Amino acid sequence: MTPLDPWIPRLLDVWRSARRRGPGRPGGPRDRLASDELKTVGAGVRRLSLGLTRERSLAGERYFDDPGLLGAYLLFYWPISFAQVTSLLAELPSRPRELLDLGGGPGPAAFAALGAGAERALVADRSEGALRIAKALAREARSNVTVLHWSGGAPPEGRHDLLVAQHVLNELWGGAPDRIARRAALARSLLERVRPGGTLLLVDPALRETSRELLELRDALVAEGVAVRAPCLFRGPCPALSRPTDWCHAERPWEPPRLVAEIAREAGLHKEALKMSYLALAPPGEGWERAPEGTVFRIVSEPLAGKGRRRYIGCGPDGRMGLALQDKHVGEENRVFGELARGDVVRVTGGEPKGDGIGLGPDVRVSRLARAGERLGR
Numbered sequence: 001m002t003p004l005d006p007w008i009p010r011l012l013d014v015w016r017s018a019r020r021r022g023p024g025r026p027g028g029p030r031d032r033l034a035s036d037e038l039k040t041v042g043a044g045v046r047r048l049s050l051g052l053t054r055e056r057s058l059a060g061e062r063y064f065d066d067p068g069l070l071g072a073y074l075l076f077y078w079p080i081s082f083a084q085v086t087s088l089l090a091e092l093p094s095r096p097r098e099l100l101d102l103g104g105g106p107g108p109a110a111f112a113a114l115g116a117g118a119e120r121a122l123v124a125d126r127s128e129g130a131l132r133i134a135k136a137l138a139r140e141a142r143s144n145v146t147v148l149h150w151s152g153g154a155p156p157e158g159r160h161d162l163l164v165a166q167h168v169l170n171e172l173w174g175g176a177p178d179r180i181a182r183r184a185a186l187a188r189s190l191l192e193r194v195r196p197g198g199t200l201l202l203v204d205p206a207l208r209e210t211s212r213e214l215l216e217l218r219d220a221l222v223a224e225g226v227a228v229r230a231p232c233l234f235r236g237p238c239p240a241l242s243r244p245t246d247w248c249h250a251e252r253p254w255e256p257p258r259l260v261a262e263i264a265r266e267a268g269l270h271k272e273a274l275k276m277s278y279l280a281l282a283p284p285g286e287g288w289e290r291a292p293e294g295t296v297f298r299i300v301s302e303p304l305a306g307k308g309r310r311r312y313i314g315c316g317p318d319g320r321m322g323l324a325l326q327d328k329h330v331g332e333e334n335r336v337f338g339e340l341a342r343g344d345v346v347r348v349t350g351g352e353p354k355g356d357g358i359g360l361g362p363d364v365r366v367s368r369l370a371r372a373g374e375r376l377g378r
């Protein structure tokens with residue numbers, strides 16, 4: 001049983017009630033869509049996917065005013081956003097007791113945090129339709145969620161253990177030449193509303209453009225002394241920005257619930273992994289956490305093809321560099337190198353500088369300090 005499982009019947013009930021616009025429990029299977037429903041939702045998801053992640057023509061537009069798109073979002077992207085935040089909460093130093101989900105739409109981040117132990121949440125968004133859905137979900141789950149109209153200006157008053165802005169920053173001021181500066185100003189005012197020990201969690205799609213813009217925002221804040229709780233170990237300007245083709249994102253294995261898998265198939269999409277770009281930021285006055293001892297890297301690539309060797313890109317306190325181990329040098333002390341995944345954190349003991357990276361010889365020891373998504377013990 002995953003934290004998402006109990007939500008599938010609730011999402012379906014709320015979606016069917018909203019479609020019927022009538023009271024009473026709607027009919028229909030509570031774990032899946034009937035075939036005509038699946039066609040409708042699949043078509044909506046195709047439009048959303050095209051408009052938000054490919055052509056980007058919907059980004060920043062009021063697509064939730066279209067009930068078909070809001071419904072498609074609810075049944076397909078809501079579970080993905082929920083699973084992303086559930087996974088990211090595990091990396092924070094403490095579990096939030098309450099939170100603000102800014103640009104939360106129908107509130108997946110809020111409900112994910114409530115599922116992980118939070119007691120109450122505030123969801124703020126400009127879409128009245130999405131906020132109505134968030135309220136209906138809260139009624140279904142008997143959760144302590146309030147909603148607030150927010151149309152992109154100053155964030156609501158009050159301080160919080162956790163503030164989340166998920167898949168919304170990339171939609172704000174899109175196309176404006178000063179969009180990064182304006183997002184940075186918003187992020188600064190959000191950081192001021194984080195209680196000590198709390199976190200501002202920014203999540204955006206794992207696309208090159210949206211990911212690089214999140215990294216630019218990171219650099220602006222880090223230059224002012226803001227500390228990154230995760231995923232960065234490097235404290236300077238993000239090395240992924242030095243080459244225009246690079247970016248940095250997370251990818252976590254995920255078994256989607258049957259509802260999501262069936263919609264994905266209908267819409268012609270793949271959702272076997274959670275992909276996202278994210279930053280967990282500490283409030284002003286809280287420094288970077290101590291880096292683990294030794295030469296440490298977060299793996300920021302998938303395994304890279306190479307003849308007779310395994311290679312990754314790592315990013316650690318000393319920067320971003322290639323890490324390579326020739327097949328003939330695989331042994332007991334470095335065997336884990338062959339099993340690493342994007343997001344894992346490793347310590348490399350005894351590597352030699354080679355080209356623009358580190359070569360791992362037979363005597364090099366590699367140990368995994370944390371798997372992707374685990375909090376790094378310091």
Ligand SMILES: C[S@@+](CC[C@H](N)C(=O)[O-])C[C@H]1O[C@@H](n2cnc3c(N)ncnc32)[C@H](O)[C@@H]1O
Nearest residue numbers: 081103104105126127150151152166167168171
């Ligand atoms: C892709 S949805 C993300 C919803 C939810 N946070 C998630 O991750 O699943 C983007 C949300 O940002 C909201 N949004 C976009 N521009 C906004 C603005 N200028 N002011 C307030 N909300 C905005 C939309 O209404 C929508 O709910």
